[in-house]
Amino acid sequence: MDRTGTYHFATESYLLDFRGRVTLPTIGNYMLHAASRHAASRGFGFSDMSEKHTAWVLSRMAVEMSEYPVMPSEPLTLHTWISDVSRLFTSRCFEWTDAGGRTLGYAHSTWAAIDMATRRPMPLAEDALRVYLTDRHCPVVRPGRIPAIEVSTPGEPYRIRYSDLDINGHFNSIKYMEHLLDMFDIALFEEKEVRRFEIIYLSESRYGMPLTMHMADAGAGRYNMAVCHEGKAICRAAAVWQ
Amino acid sequence: MDRTGTYHFATESYLLDFRGRVTLPTIGNYMLHAASRHAASRGFGFSDMSEKHTAWVLSRMAVEMSEYPVMPSEPLTLHTWISDVSRLFTSRCFEWTDAGGRTLGYAHSTWAAIDMATRRPMPLAEDALRVYLTDRHCPVVRPGRIPAIEVSTPGEPYRIRYSDLDINGHFNSIKYMEHLLDMFDIALFEEKEVRRFEIIYLSESRYGMPLTMHMADAGAGRYNMAVCHEGKAICRAAAVWQ
Numbered sequence: 001m002d003r004t005g006t007y008h009f010a011t012e013s014y015l016l017d018f019r020g021r022v023t024l025p026t027i028g029n030y031m032l033h034a035a036s037r038h039a040a041s042r043g044f045g046f047s048d049m050s051e052k053h054t055a056w057v058l059s060r061m062a063v064e065m066s067e068y069p070v071m072p073s074e075p076l077t078l079h080t081w082i083s084d085v086s087r088l089f090t091s092r093c094f095e096w097t098d099a100g101g102r103t104l105g106y107a108h109s110t111w112a113a114i115d116m117a118t119r120r121p122m123p124l125a126e127d128a129l130r131v132y133l134t135d136r137h138c139p140v141v142r143p144g145r146i147p148a149i150e151v152s153t154p155g156e157p158y159r160i161r162y163s164d165l166d167i168n169g170h171f172n173s174i175k176y177m178e179h180l181l182d183m184f185d186i187a188l189f190e191e192k193e194v195r196r197f198e199i200i201y202l203s204e205s206r207y208g209m210p211l212t213m214h215m216a217d218a219g220a221g222r223y224n225m226a227v228c229h230e231g232k233a234i235c236r237a238a239a240v241w242q
Numbered sequence: 243m244d245r246t247g248t249y250h251f252a253t254e255s256y257l258l259d260f261r262g263r264v265t266l267p268t269i270g271n272y273m274l275h276a277a278s279r280h281a282a283s284r285g286f287g288f289s290d291m292s293e294k295h296t297a298w299v300l301s302r303m304a305v306e307m308s309e310y311p312v313m314p315s316e317p318l319t320l321h322t323w324i325s326d327v328s329r330l331f332t333s334r335c336f337e338w339t340d341a342g343g344r345t346l347g348y349a350h351s352t353w354a355a356i357d358m359a360t361r362r363p364m365p366l367a368e369d370a371l372r373v374y375l376t377d378r379h380c381p382v383v384r385p386g387r388i389p390a391i392e393v394s395t396p397g398e399p400y401r402i403r404y405s406d407l408d409i410n411g412h413f414n415s416i417k418y419m420e421h422l423l424d425m426f427d428i429a430l431f432e433e434k435e436v437r438r439f440e441i442i443y444l445s446e447s448r449y450g451m452p453l454t455m456h457m458a459d460a461g462a463g464r465y466n467m468a469v470c471h472e473g474k475a476i477c478r479a480a481a482v483w484q
Contacts, residue, residue: 013288014274014416018407018449025405032256046255046313071288071409161424162431163267165260167313174256182403186449189404207260207428 003134004081005038011069011076019189021068022076024197025178028063031094031107032174034080038092042132044125054113054122058173059089060143062198065096065105075099081136085129088112088121093138108140116168119204143198146236147218150226155212156183158227160205170204171234180225180237183215188241192221196240203234245376246323247280253311253318261431263310264318266439267420270305273336273349274416276322280334284374286367296355296364300415301331302385304440307338307347316341323378327371330354330363335380350382358410361446385440388478389460392468397454398425400469402447412446413476422467422479425457430483434463438482445476 009030017023039045039056049055069076077097084091094107113122158179166172177199205211205227211234214226221242227235251272259265281287281298291297311318319339326333336349355364400421408414419441447453447469453476456468463484469477 012275012278013409014271014278014414016409017404018409018411020409023405029256033254036254036256162259162426162428163265163420163424165428167255167258167260167262169260172256178405182405184404186404186407 001042001132003132004079004136005034005041007034007037007078007080008075009078011071013071016071017189020070022070024063024065024181024194025174027065027096027105028061028174028177030076030078031080031109032058034078034094035092035109038080044128049113050116053116055116055168056111057114058201059110059112060198060200061107061109062140062143062196063105063107064140064196065194067104068193069098069104076104081134082129082132083108083134083136083138085124085126085133087123087126090124090129093136093140095136095138106138106140108138108142110143141196143200146198146200146226146238147216147224148226148233149216149224150212150214150228150231150233153214153216155214155228158211158213160207160209160211162207165207169206171206173199173201176201176227176235176237179213180227181239183213183225184223184239192241194239195242197237199235199237201235205229205234243284243374245374246321246378247276247283249276249279249320249322250317251320253313255313258313259431262313264312266305266307266423266436267416269307269338269347270303270416270419272318272320273322273351274300276320276336277334277351280322286370291355292358295358297358297410298353299356300443301352301354302440302442303349303351304382304385304438305347305349306382306438307436309346310435311340311346318346323376324371324374325350325376325378325380327366327368327375329365329368332366332371335378335382337378337380348380348382350380350384352385383438385442388440388442388468388480389458389466390468390475391458391466392454392456392470392473392475395456395458397456397470400453400455402449402451402453404449407449411448413448415441415443418443418469418477418479421455422469423481425455425467426465426481434483436481437484439479441477441479443477447471447476
């Protein structure tokens, strides 16, 4: 079994945004799909984890796209591999290439395993994961510290809906991306593109929890964002537009 | 080329709802995917239409699911075929089967071709479409009349966001489904299931158009819904829960 998993996706017209480009949440969904397949075929996928009453949770992710796929396009290729393993966290990288092998972007993600009942982090099966560790090149700056903008910016109320919930009954990690990007005015999408998006998941949220969404312009195309519950951030993110 | 197109989808854990079931909008997306592939490989897909400055628009759809796929599952199979062709509309049916060939549900959809500049309906290439016409069994009751509930029920305001827009800059047809289903309380999803969902798209909506969303309990598990702009319905739908 190759250490790196390689998956192909076709851009579909109905998944494109108003500019005819693949959206960042769709890119995020494809990455989760690839991560899920890569893990499943190597013995540490959703089902393997469920048997041990554990589940993978995405802790943080940084995506840097130099180019967004447009229609009509050749199939896109997504490569994913494990870049680090420690007691409680494992890192997974991604590289997007077009049909000619040209790189379109990279992503770096950090995952933890939690006990499905207690929702507490569990030690990873380090040895099993290390078998697939590679040092393949992934030039993404890892998610860094994001300022606590919620203390100084007003929040837009948000109510968690059915479609936001994942199989664990929590806010779906890609839906956070979608709702955060939806805070930006459409004019920004017409003129610029998100070159880097990073997100840090701090705690889980459930149906019925009232949330607020915050955004602050940090200058030079960077916006810091937060999703809060009762004033406490459950998710922080930053987008850099160019 | 077969008249019926057959496509396979794997249920992925990250696409499931909090009950571990495939959602109706995901089923809708898979159907658009299959429709898109079926049309493209028979010479009347997105690119073929674009060359003639036309585009397919979904006019109405009725979905009846006797069972929703759960995880872990064998790959799902979706069959799609053309069931009717007239001057301005063509009908496309769908059948979902599991790995054992058992039917999980059916759908019936009606499509029109529009001129991309004027947004007006265009006569269809009837002869080219008729080549693929089949009378395969599709026992779905076609979308019927849905009462104008917006005249008697208050609306919940909705602002169209970036993620709602499709490649034509209009409200994505599957996003309507998602937002309409999100009007239901989570308790209903815990106890019942949508056995039938039908939707009628009346006019296009764009970014910045203020909308209102309406829902009325019609009894016996049926709810009528509407999405309105300035008091006029742009979309009507109905869900039957069992």
